Amino acid sequence: MGNTVKSFFLFLILFCRAVVEAQVADPIKWTTETEKISDTEYLLIAKAALDTGWHLYAQQVPDEGPVPTSFIYDDSSGNFRIVGNTQEEEGKIIYDPVFEMEVKYFENSAIFKQKIEVTKELGDILALVEYMVCDDTRCLPPEEEELTFNLTEETIAETSKGSVRAVDSTSPEAEDLGSESRGLITIFFLSFLGGFAALLTPCVFPMIPMTVSFFTKQSKTRASGIKNALLYGLFIIVIYVVLGSVVTAIFGADSLNALSTNVVFNLIFFALLIFFACSFLGAFELVLPSSWATKIDSQTDRGGLIGIFFMALALAIVSFSCTGPIVGTLLVEAASKGGLAPIIGMLGFSLAIALPFALFASFPGWLNSLPKSGGWLNTVKVVLGFLELAFAFKFLSNADLVLQLHLLERETFLAIWIANFGALAFYLFGKITLPHDSPLPHISVGRLGLGLFVLAFVVYMIPGLWGAPLQWISGFPPPTQYSESPYGVGNSKGVAGTSIELPDHAELGPLDLITFKDYEAGMAYAKKVNKPVMLDFTGYACVNCRKMEERVWPEPQIQQILREELVLISLYIDDKKELPKAAQYVSETTGKKIRTIGNKWSDFQIREYRANAQPYYVLVDLEGNKLGEPKAYDPDVESYLAWLQNGVEYYKQGYNTL
Known part of the structure; x- marks a missing residue:
């Protein structure tokens, strides 16, 4: 009897597990709220509830990383105005094993708040959120969710003005601080190197012996000279750190981070670096107005702390033609990291500039070891x-x-x-x-x-x-x-030295495999050559997809099957190209609007195979029937090879389904 009960419960557990694994992963649920700040100001609050083990990415992520969470608010009616940026919780900054980089994300829950100013009476505000969720081994394709914020009185809760930013109480504060500090140390180190590079330019380097000589001659004692030189270096640091603080205050802690993955930002930064490069190469001098230097220089004779401060400010202005491009590059790059990065960046840069002045003033004999200007x-x-x-x-x-x-x-x-x-x-x-x-x-x-x-x-x-x-x-x-x-x-030769002729609508994919990116075209070709098909649900930003293509597919036996015995159809679920208006539709499975080619293939995967993770491989016959169970990410070469061989063998034996 006991064994029977045990067997029954074991069967029940396995059955439930199979049912759960067969379902489409939908680990996130969105809800909305509104809060009233004043008669004309409101907060639109979007809340995401996440299943255990899944995480949602922040609004700013590194280049070549996951898809960030982004919000678009429909203000086309002109009834309200967006105020500032969408604020988010602190979240976590940890190493993501899927994308192999440090990235900020949220676990369990996430709250996003957007402040608006209402100009006319309205009832609902519509918004669209795009996001990606992952666990430690896979990512679901980017999704879009339509949100509705109701501004009727009975749905609005009063809140104190200024409570825009929420705090993630589930985030271990020590872990966050540790991750952030590692990123700031990197910014500091790179900025420190940038400061040394600026030090070795014709605008700064000759100033070292001149400034040190001034302090040693004007000071009554050696101790006084050292003190004044140290103050001079300190004021250099203060000036540049204040500059970093101004950038943070003007642009906000996170806004430039959002720009770092923006096309317009990248184009502007490209133009800026070209401009700075032309200045360094001698096309023109990048200088501040001469009147600034004259006014500042006139203040250096005042003596005491004020005189030393203006000497440091004069150095910053006079050397701008050399330091400006470096400071500009470091500031934008540091600011794109958000938070205190611009301040830390300027601290590192200015410290590298200030140290030589302080050290050589303390030990004037070292000046003899400096190379001559030239x-x-x-x-x-x-x-x-x-x-x-x-x-x-x-x-x-x-x-x-x-x-x-x-x-x-x-x-x-x-x-x-x-x-x-x-x-x-x-x-x-x-x-x-x-x-x-x-x-x-x-x-x-x-x-x-x-x-x-x-x-x-x-x-x-x-x-x-x-x-x-x-x-x-x-x-x-x-x-x-x-x-x-x-x-x-x-070079138009293949790996084996023979020319590759591509069928209509095909292109070369990973390992020069003939690949179709359209399901209908690929199936038509498969019928023509009488070969089974491997549907490869993949993505341009799918890290595990690249791992399979670079570490598993190159194995000789696997590559032979993919090249000679199968027709490969790769369907990119993050393809952002818009479908023609006539081809756009609302999914019967998810109820979401299908706008892009990627949406179409994602909906196809969900509808036909009840899955939406990538990579996802399905072997099918010429009628689209499965030749075995689909395969997800599997770096085990032997397992993947056996799966391919079994599918091809089923096809050859004439089996359509299992």
Whole structure:
């Protein structure tokens, strides 16, 4: 009897587990509330409830990361005005194993608040939220949810003015602080290096002996000179930290973070870096109005703390033509991280500038060990200009990737970098001169060594035009599949050395596999060649999809089956291209509006296979019947191979279903 009961409960558990796993994952529920601040101001509150083990991403995430949560409020009627940005809870900043990066997300629940100012009486406000949810092993495709905020009196609760930001009480505060501190340390270190780079420019470096000599001569005692120099360095730090604080106050702690993944922001940043690079290369001088320097310089004779402060301010203004591009780049990059990053960034930058003045004032004898000012300072400036020029195209590439315009594909990007660093190598070898260069009868050993290093880097990049992975600069160029040619410039041969002829509506996918991105076209071709089909539900931003394609599919036996015995149909659920208006519809399964190609394939996956995670592989026959159970993410090569072999064998034996 006991064994019978035990068997019954075991069966019941397995049955329930199978039922649960067969359901479509829908781990998030959205609800809305409104709160009244004043007669004309309200808070629109969107609440997300998450199932255990799932998390929702914040509104700002790193590049090449998950899809951020975003809100669009329908204010087309003109009855209300959006005030500020949508605020969110503190959340968690931890290492995400799916995307392999530090990212901010929410567990259990999340609250988003948007302040509005009502101009006319209204009842409802409509909004659209786009989001992505993941667990530790998989992500669901990006979803859109229509939200309705009711502004009738009986649904509105009074709230104290200014209670816009909520706090996530479930977030371990210590863990958040630890993650944030690691990010701030990185910002500080990079800004510190940027400060040292600025120190070695012709606007700053010559100021060291001049300033130190001033303090040692004007001070009655050595101790007094050291004190004044330390105060001078401290005021330099204060000036730049105040600048970082102003940026944070004006733009907000998180607003520039949202811009960092925005196409317009990337284009503006591209233009800024080009502008800064031209200044460094000598096209023009980037200077503040001379009247500013004159007025500040007149205050330096006042003596005491005020005089020292104005000396530090004079340094910041006079050196702006060299420090401006570096400060501008660091500020925008740091501000894109949100929070205190701009302040910490300016602290690191100014500390690197201030330290030499304080140290050399304390130990004047060290001045004898400094190299003399000369043409090498302008060389540092020009090298920085070439680096700014190279980095500028990364931001242009980001915009192109988001829009999928294919205007700056991998080969084009690499060609630009090869030309840029090739020109830098010729400059270092003295074959190219720029406007502010001094006569160069010979080059130093250090300059020769740097030139050889840059030339070696150029040679290293050249094979990338023919498909080399270029791991040194991984993350800067577009991915290998975002290329003009799958085999590199001027090469149309396959892996085996034979030309690949593509069927109609097909293209080359991972590993040069013939791939269809349209279900109907792929099925038609499968019937023509009489082969079973593998439906590959995937995504452009799907990390686990790339892992399968790069670590499992290349295995010889698996690749042979995919290449010779199956027709591959890859359906991208995050394809943002809009369907024609006539082809848009409301899903019978989810009730959501299907607007894009990605929405269409996601709805197809849910409707036909009751699943919506990627990657998701389904083997089907020519009528669309399954040839076995579908396969999710599985890095086990043997398991995946057995699954493929079984499906192909079922097809050959004439089985349509299990």
